[in-house]
Amino acid sequence: MKRSTSIWDRVVFAINILIAFLLLFTGFTSYVPLRFFSAISVLSLVVPFLFAINVLFLLYWAAKMKRKFLLSFTAIVLGYFMFGPFYGFGGNNVHQEGVSSNIKIMSFNAWGFNKNGWIKQPGVGDSIVKFVKDQDPAILCVQEHSRERHRQLGQYKYKSETPNAVPRTTQAIFSKYPIVGEGSLDLPSTINNIIYADIAFGKDTLRVYNVHLQSFKIVPSRDNFSDGEKSERTYKKLVDTFSKQLEQAEILKNHLEKSPYVNIVCGDFNNTQFSNVYKIAKGDLQDTFLEEGKGFGRTYDLWKMPLRIDYILADPRFEVLSHQNFDERLSDHYPVMATVRLNSHQ
Template sequence: MRRSFAFKFTLLILLWVLAAIACVQIPAHTFWPAAFGALTLPIALAVNVLLVVYWLLRDWRVAALPIVVAVLTWPHFQRGLALHPLHTSSPTGTPGQRIRMLSSNVRIFNVYPQLRDKNLHSSKAMIAWLADNQADILCLQEFYNEPIRTQDGSVFNAVRQIGADKDRHVFLSKTLTNSVGAEFGMAIFTRFPILQRGTINFGRLTQNHAMFVDLLLPSRDTIRVYNVHLQSMSMDERDIVDSYSSKDGFKRKARGLLARYKRGLVARSTQVDTLVQRFERCRYPMLLCADLNDVPYSYAYDQLADHFQNAWATVGNGIGSTYNGALPFVRIDNQFASSQWAVDDFEIHREIPFSDHFPTTGVYQLNKTQSETSK
C-alpha cells in the first residue's frame, strides 16, 4: 500500500515538472496566469531530486523515472541553482579575443533626494568604481549624466568620468533629457572602436528599451553587444514584504501588487519577443547584458536561454542573487553569450552596495573558428 502511494505520488511530481516547464514557455500576453505555474518549477525540480534519493534506497527500478527526468531537466535546474564546483577560470586566452564585460543597473547614481547620502558618497564611489574598472565593455542600465555644469555637475558628469577621462568610446541611449539638460537612459562604454550603434524601442508607453553596438576587436573580429532593460514590475519592495508578513497586509496590498505584476509580465513577454527577432537576424557573435526584472523561471529568461548561454548557469555556483534588497535569492541581472563564445568566468560584486542591483562581470573567450564562419 505504501509503495503504491509513493509510486503514484512520484508520477504526480513528474507531471508537475512537465507542466511547470510548459508554463515557462507560455508568453504572458497569451495567457498570463501560466507565469505562476512557472514559478513552481524550482520546487518541483527539488522534490524530484528527493524522489531520486528515496527510490534509490527503496527500488532502483522505479528510481529510473525521476533520474531520467532529472537528467533531461538539468539545464532548468541549473538556471536556479548552478553547480560547477570544479570550474576554474583560465587566466590566459587568445590575444584580442578574450573579453571582460561588466553590467550594472546604477539606479541613476542615486541622484534623487531620497536616494542621496551624506556628501553624495555613494554616487561618487559608484562612478569612481566604474571609471577605474578594468572591464573592456561596460553596459549600464538606469544611467544618468549631467553634461551641463550644475551645482552637482562635477559629480554626475558620468560620461566624461567613465568615458573620455578613461579613453573609452561611449554610446549613450537617452530616453529623457530634463529641463536642466540632465540625461536619463542606458550607456555602453568600451575600449574597442564602435562600428555601428542602434536602439530597439519597446513602444511609446515605456522608457525601457534595448541598445546595441558592433565592436571591432584587436583580432579584427566584429562582435555585437546588447544592453537590455526590460519592463519593471513597478512593485515597491516594502509593499511586497507587507503583503506576506500579515493577513491584514495581504488584504491591503495583494490586489494592487497582482495588477502591477500582470502588467509587467505582459510587457516583458512582448519585449523579449521583439528582441529575439533581432537576435535571429544578427550574423555576429553576440554578448548580452540584461536587467530582466524577472527570475530565471520566467518566459523572458527562457527565450534568451534558448538562444544564448547564461553566464552564471554555465560557470557559477549557487543561486547567484543580484538584487540588493530585502527580497532574498532574486537573480534578475544576467549576462548571456552566443554559441561562438566560451564562458570563462562570472562574478557578482556583492562588495559594491551602492545600488539596489549588484554589478556583474563576465569573462568570455571567442572561438576563432566559429567567429570566422559567422562573417
C-alpha cells in the same frame, strides 16, 4: 493512533502532489512563449520555493521509509531538466589577464548612481565609478545610467547612450574598442529600453545589446501579498509586467536573429532563468553564469532570497573563460562580469 497518523500522511501527500504538480506545470509553461500564459507565468517567481518544498517532502517520506518520496524525487529531476542548473560550481579554465584576445564585460544596473539617495550613505555614485575603474572591464553596460557620470569614466573612449529624444530610462554602453554603429529598439508603452552598439574588435565586429526589460514596480511587503484588495492589485501588476516582458523579449529575439554580427546580450531582465522571458531572450546564446559561475549567482535580493535577474549572454562562437558575481552593495542590483574569447582570435 495509527488512524490519525494515516489521515495526516494522506493530507501531507495531497499537498505533496499539488507542489510537485506546480513545479512541473511551471516548467512546462516556461517553454510556452504566448502572452496569454502570462497569468500562469507568475509562478516562475516561486520556482526556488517549489524546489525547496519538494526537497522537504522527499526527506519526509524517505525518513518514514515510504515510496511516496519518489513523487518529489521525480518532480525534482524533471524540473532540473526543464529549468536547467541554477547553482554554479565554477570552471577550471585558466586565462591570463590582459591577453589581447580576451574581452572583459560588465553589466550593472546602477540605479541612477544613487542620484535619488535611495541608499542612505554618502558618495555611492563615486563608489560605483571607483568600482568600475578597479575592475576595468573593456566593455561596460549600465542600466539606469546617469548621463553626467560619463565624464568620470574617461578610460572609455567610446560610448553609446539611449538617445536624448527618447523618453526612456537611460542605458549606456561604454567601450575601449571603437563603436562603429548603434541603435535603440522601440519598446511600446514603457519607459524601459534596449540599446545596442556595434563594436570593432580586431577584424571582427561585435554587437552588444544592453537590455532593461519591464520593471515590476512593486515594493515587497507583507501587505501587498496578504491583504485581499492589495493582493489582487499586486497580482494584476505582476501579470501585466510579465505580458510586457514577453513582448519585449520577442522584440529582442527578432532583432538578434537579423544581426549580421557576433552577439553579446547584457542586462537586467527583471525576471529569473526559470521564466519563458529568459528562455526567449537567451535563445541559443550561452549564459556565462551557467558556463563558469559559482553559487546561486545572486544579482538581486527579494526577501533575502538570492535571485538572478541580471545576465551576460554570449554567442556560441565565444569561449566563456570566467564569470563573476560581486557583493558590492552600491545599488538595488549587484554587478556581474564575464571574460570571453572569440574563437576566431585564439
